[in-house]
Amino acid sequence: MSTSVRGSDTARPAAGASPAAGSGRTHRPPLVQRILGTNPLGWLFSAPYLVFVLAIFAFPLCFAVYMSFFDYFFAAPGANVDRPFVGFDNYIQAFTDPQVLQSFVNVGIFLIINVPLTVILSLLLASGLNSIVRFRTFLRVSYYVPYVTASVATIAVWLFLFGQNGLVNQILGPLAPSPSWLSNPALAMPSIAIYVTWKGLGFYILLYLAALQNVPTELYESAATDGAGKIRQFMSVTVPGVRPATVLVLLLATITGANLFTEPYLLTGGGGPEGRSASPVLLIYQQGIQQGHPGYASAIGVILVIGVLIIGWLQNRFVGGRNES
């Protein structure tokens, strides 16, 4: 649409004039229209959200980028403090700090477990919930309850389940890992990933349930007529039919997973055994809020944002791309 408007307004010669003579006298809309577009009222209607996005997201992001290039720290209003420009020093420090690198490895492990598990389980459970008749409401509510329950409350339950003398270890008996789940450097992050998957599942099931309503039943009937079994129908009809939802689930699970904070903070007491459950956001909190190094914390944050954007782009490219074609 934008191309046709520009073509009609600027590139086309004025009526009655030869192209050569009229090339310098093309019709130009007023300045206000050129800046605000043909429907300036649209800006008015979208202004509240625009202001919200600018104030809550864009400004802090820009400010974080700014801080990351300075030895920045928060100061009292009017205080005469020195915050020298340090160039890329904060970024160099972040890329050479073993703790920061460890935290990105930790969150990578988390995403590798959490994201596929979230997509597969929520799609399977949503399909199941969509097809059953009895106890449907009860089951939907059951899956959704953990999502709406405060993390602090559900984490307490998981601590009792996965503690040294918790229910899980009692069931496992001699097979129980030592050290136990949350105090074991190798198992702390996978345990958190499973917890977060369980907690967020209800929300993603809802997304898939909504998407499943848009898959035409005729496709299932046709597939059945062609001799496709339930598994074949699921793979050939359901999975492609909910691809837009899958892209959304992938993106949301990745973004929320990359911003992991509450769970390692509460489940493993501030970074876990040998820092194996410390996430980048936990380090940002420690550096920026506790230790008074918000400039360095911002650099870690900017790296995280760029990383998430790259992963999101790849996911959209490889999972959502086929949909566009």
Place this chain on the structure above:
Amino acid sequence: MRKRRIAISLITAGIVAGTLAACGSSGGGSTDAMKAHGPITIWYSNNTQEVQWGKAMVSAWNSAHPKEKIKAQEVPAGKSTEEVIGAAITAGTTPCLVFNNLPAATGQWQKQGGLVDLSKFPDGNKYIEARSGDAAAQYKSADGDYYQMPWKQNPVMIFYNKAIFQKAGLDPEKPDMSTYDKFLAAAQKIKSSGAAPYAIYPAPTSEFFQVNFDYLPLLAAQTGGKTFIEDGKATIADQDSLDVANFWKTIYSDGLAGKEQYQGDAFQDGKSAMAIVGPWAIAYYGDKVQWGSVPVPTKDGKSADETYTFPDAKNIGMYTSCKNQGTAWDVLKFATSQEQDGKLLDVSGQMPIRKDLATTYASYFDSHPAYKEFGAQSARTVDDPTGTNTIAQMQALRDAYTKAVVNGSGSVEDVFKAAADKIDKLQAQK
């Protein structure tokens, strides 16, 4: 359309850049405020005893100073008092006085321009040092001035459960745990007898402040009153520190302490026979546990009157956002007077950081014998440093501790040496 996008981008960038520039600039402070008098606000801790003392103190001041009234409230809820204060400094919403300052955070708040230099009051140093004596010196900042008023402390000792000790065949009245070997032997006996699942259960988690309740009290005792940074250098790779760390490592590797975060109070629940606590615990445990207390152990043993520990102190900070700092200084002196200190001791059992505490409040300690040992211990305490990066340094220490001591990963010597280097680097930063 493209030009329009460029125009919008330029306008947006201009607004953002302008705002950033405005935020990035900074002004100067005011010294006139130090002479100003009028109403002030204060925050105090939210524990029941301190609220009770705080209300009574405010009431006493307000009735005598109708033109300089105090408006008091508990520290607003947050993850921690330190985060609330840090945010309030940035926002310019700190009260005049906070009766809950963590000494380790002082340097950071000073750097933020949030704290008033108390030494700048004409009688600042004189008053602080007359009240607290030699103990005050450790609360000076790097520039030699006081940005905090030493207020009260909870010197930590080993609390033990007499019933569990008896069950384990240990002397419940005078257990000898003065050396590492004796402590470990007692701990093994508790575990092997089944009297309790664990001998002791300090929080094994990674929060920076946890070093104050396991490693640092024993370091203070072992070194005769030193902390993890002395003369601007980390001491954690020194032999005394390594002895302390290896002692705790044995505790964990022998299963004498839990490696997992305990949900609840392990000491009160009978899951551990001992705890490292201050005198606040006397009122807290009440009759729920029949307890006794001994000083923290050292490698070769020291008598109680030679043993140092961590004070778990909370001090008073005056904040630069205060307009009537003259009144705030008067209130500060009123709240730390002999009379008010006595009331605080009476209500909370916490020890005012005051020289000659035992003799000044002799009648209190006579009528409260349980507090006598803590009162005596309060004369030998060493607190965290007051540097700009103390919290970051404590975090580096804690990370090393959880790795090498709690989880037993790598040798204590190597891990602590690496942490010492990191602490020294942080020390060199402004």
